[in-house]
Amino acid sequence: MKIKYLSILIIVFLAACRKDGLQVEDNGNKNLNEISVSPQFDWKTTRDVNFSISVSDDRFQNNSHVIAIYVGDPSKDGQLISKGAANLITPFNTKISLPVALQEVYVEKIDPTGERISGLVKVSAGKVSVAVGEAGIIGSVLRNNNTAAVKSGLSVLANPTSEVSPACPQSPNVTISAGGDYDFVNGQVYAITGNNYTVKAKQDIKAKIYICGTNITLKDFKLSDNAEIYVLNGASVNFYNDIEWKGNNATFKNFGTITGLKKLKVTNGGLFYNTQSLDLEDFEIYDKTSKVINFGSELKVKNNATNKGSFFNYGSFRVKGTYTAYSATDSYTKNTSNFIVEGGGTSTFKGKFVNDATLNLIEATELKFDSGVDTLINNGILTAEKAKIHNDGMINNNGTFTVKNIENHYDKSAGNNGTIINNCHLIVTEEFSNNGGIVHNYALIEVKVKSKLDDKSTLNLYNHAMFYTARMETADGIIAGYGSVSLVKADISDTKVATNGGVKFKGAFQYCTNITIPSARFDGVAKQGCDVYIAKTSCNTVGNGTAPIVIKPDTDGDGIIDEEDDYPNDPTKAFKNYSLNYSTGGSSVAFEDSWPLKGDYDLNDIVITYRYMIVTNAQNKVVQVNADYKLLATGGKFNNGAGIQFNLPAASAKNFTGKAGTYLESGQDSVVVILFEDSRKEQQTWNTNPGETVSPVVDYSITFDVVNGPLLSAFGVSAYNPFIWNNTTGYGRGYETHLLGKKATNKVNSNLFGTGDDNSKSGRTYSTHDNLPWALEIPTAPFKYPKERVAITDAYLKFAQWATSSGTEYPNWYTNSASGYINNSLLY
Structure with missing residues (x-):
């Protein structure tokens, strides 16, 4: 904030204004105060992933293997983020904060002879459990890199998720609620509601049609150029006769229930998109630009299936007859779930067939790959x-x-x-x-x-x-x-x-x-x-x-071979674990300093980068914390302090060292490190207004030993709990601001919870009544924050969509350099 408000009344009066009293400019995107955000959205750009990596390689009895987790291929300078020991009895368990957009990491095992095995592992869920054998990884594995390494460069990526059914339009051009013959006019939007009647198309369809009702019979539906039909979730249709793709680039998407459709023949660059169970008699993708995408739990074909275009099966597909891909240059089939061909005889696979899951040809007697371009990838x-x-x-x-x-x-x-x-x-x-x-x-x-x-x-x-x-x-x-x-x-x-x-x-x-x-x-x-x-x-x-067994030296006798021991002469230490992007600056946290009132959401009141190196011993227990912080911006007149709360008992921190002015705060039940108490003494200018003198970035480095430390799986490698407080006269140490959902320290003034815009008493700490946060963690450093008087939604053009989608859309809004993502002219 820029103004030292003297009373709660004045604060409330000015809460809707910017820090210097000016109203927020409208740069074409909605401000955070203008968007609707789900109360379940956690505003996280990272997520904690719990790893449990066991060893099934029994050649070395119970000697320790070293497990290392990397972002990126370790053979190509991938970033080490966590490292520890595992044996036949005890797995390596760790907790790592990873970007939400990251879908895979490499896991590497180094045995006591120094032999290395690595594999690419999915991290789409919050928990990863894999076992590492003598020469391979078993579990949620995308690819093993070992003595039988994949040389094709192919990897099986996580399946896409199906689209969500649209809602029935609230204001269509035309609402149909009774049976009859209808013209579906080009460019118009139609909603078919109600139930138990027949709709007949009088001519070829060029409109966009949403079927919202139940037991709707469709007759003579012929799709012309760019027509779109959606059967919505909960809706049901019965086809009087088969649908036809007559024009170019028509789309039919099913999220409901379909009966009566006998032959599916997609032509002229059309798309059939299915998310539900469906029974057909025949299945044909007629030409190279046409496409079928199936997410249905069971898409069954009674007779034969042919493909001259593209078929993507992400659900279950079963054909009683044969499956034939006709075009060597154009046919493409991809299966990531369950694909069953029951019929006997010959199936000819021209073009490209990719199986990423289960493909079962039960009675087929011949499979032909006739030309040099026909490709089967299993x-x-x-x-x-x-x-x-x-x-x-x-x-x-x-x-x-x-x-x-x-x-x-x-x-x-x-x-x-x-x-x-x-x-x-x-x-x-x-x-x-x-x-x-x-x-x-x-x-x-x-x-x-x-x-x-x-x-x-x-x-x-x-x-x-x-x-x-x-x-x-x-x-x-x-x-x-x-x-x-x-x-x-x-x-x-x-x-x-x-x-x-x-x-x-x-x-x-x-x-x-x-x-x-x-x-x-x-x-x-x-x-x-x-x-x-x-x-x-x-x-x-x-x-x-x-196998020949030659175990390598272990000088300090802690069970970790010297070449993998980061402290080969110290039995109390073994491994270094690093927070994200450690070698390139770490991550950032950006604060609004107006709690318990809303800010203006330019997120530049306090901007700090951080990176951690956590030292563990051979038992994977935390023995030391090393941290580097940089103060980038202090965009306001408030005298803010900053600190970090660690999930450690206060008495466990010993031998603290740090820059003058940093210290372990007393009177806390957990370890709390204070970096500074007055931001205005740290930087003379704000570093948010172009043209003003730039204050130097301020560095803070701290180290402390941990006595009787927790396992790394409990402590984790993350942002921990950074916070600021308003140390301006009239406010004080109790005015703490944390990331959404984080716990305050013992010093907070708990009477402030539930006042102003704060809704912490709902169970979501540091959330406003309309589900907005006061701080964001961003897994990159330095974070390019907005200039003064620029809302983050104006500088980062996909930020609002990310928030309103609860983080499912544009999860890389802060790093994507493609057009339409970032307005660099509005960043400091």
Whole structure:
């Protein structure tokens, strides 16, 4: 605030004004005081995520493994945020504050020999539980980086969520509440309400129609250019005859109940969007620009399904007949849930098919990938136990793929080599034939009966990959190993393997079998043998050999090997844990200083950045807190103080050191650190008015030891509880301002709760009656705050939408540099 108000009456009178008495300018966006915010919205740009990471690697008895969590790939300078110890009995549990927009982190395990394994893990929920084995991560995993690492660069991302049903429009151009024949006029909005009647379209539809009623029968609905139809949640329709896409780019979205629709044929760039159960007889996406998106719990097709456009299945899709994708250049199918094809015969997959979850081809006898551009990517579980694959295209397996037979061809007429890239577990229950094709194997190909590799074929193995077959009938083509030694293992090899093919076994692999293979078949690097160690993983369930164990030194004897111990000579300390963006400045917190009255929401009264380095021991208990703070702005005349409350008993903080003027506050039941008591003494100018002299940024660094500290899972790595108080004469230490939902310290004047605009007595501390906060945490530093007299909604153009959507829209409103997000001219 800019004015020292002398009484509550004056404060109340001026509460609707800006800090200097001027009314808020209208820059075209709504001010926070003008928007409606859900009382459940917590105003958080970050969320606490609880991790529990257990170890199932039993090679080292109960020795400690080190677990590290990164934002970004650790092999590419990802940011370490938490680190600790785990063993077979005790998992590594930690709590980390992460941006709401962040959907994935890397988890890395380092065993006592120093071997590292990492995987990409989903963090869409508030709790993550994964187990780390000898060479892989099991749980909410997007991708494992290990000896069977994915080489395709593909990852399975979290599923999108379905759209929310629109509301029935309050002021449509036309409301229909009775049956009859209707013209649906171009550009008009129609609401069909009521129940139990029939609506017939007199001509092709170009309007936008919302079906809000129940048991509405639709007759002769033919969609022309850009028509839109919405069946809303709770509504129900019955089709007298099938809907038709007659014009271009028409849309039909179902959030309710549909009956009577027999054939779905989407044409002319149309869209069918479904969120509910639906029974059809036939399913057809007719052309390359047309699209079907399904979130329904069960979309069933009685006959066959064909796709020449794009089909996205995020729900459950079941077709009784076959599923055929016709266009090599245009067909695209993506499944992230449950996709079942019951019919027998041949299914031809042209174009691109991506399976991220479960694809089950129950009775299919043949799967064809005819052209060099046909691509199947399996990131989940694909089962075709009765099918034979004819592959002249590309198969990329990053999950578990079970099929009866595979023929991987060289198509001489088209000049295409069938190509298989296996990054996980490919299971062939009968015969694997590589007839001139190319196979790149990074994990396990397991053949239950027999394998044939002809003289034009190539089998490449990378970094401890394994090709395991019950019988090798021929191995006339090239087999080559790259990187760490791989293995070809055949329980039985026919004599032709020993006599045919010449020098075709090359590079870093062993051939393990029951007969002697002449050395002339090997290039001098490849050799016959069975002793190479191949770890069992979630992708390679077979493995081979015995792992060598050489545990690395641990000088201080705390159970953490020196190279992973941040304090290798101090048994009381082991790990450094870092708050977000530690190396680039940390995070920020911006305050309004008018509590218990509303501010003007330019959020520049006090702006502070912070970053934490939390030290833990080998038992993952907190032993030291290190923090750096920077005071960026003091946008007002109030004499504000600032501090941080930690979730630690007051007596647990010892050996405090910090900049002169910082101190541990007495009379508290928890640890409270005071940074300063008077902002006007810290900065002579506000740093919010362009043209004024800029006051230097003020740095504060503190350190204190923690005696009998809590586990990191309880203390966490977060913003903790920063606060300011109005230390101006007439106010005092009791006028604390915190982030919404945070607990005040012992020094607060509790009589102020529920006065002015404060609604803390509702159970949501530091919330106004219309659900606004007095402070925001922003996970970036330095936060570019608005200039004086500029509301945050004017500078950050998606802020209002973020707030009114309860944080679901534009969660990166503060960092997105795309057009329409930030008006930099209004930022200081």
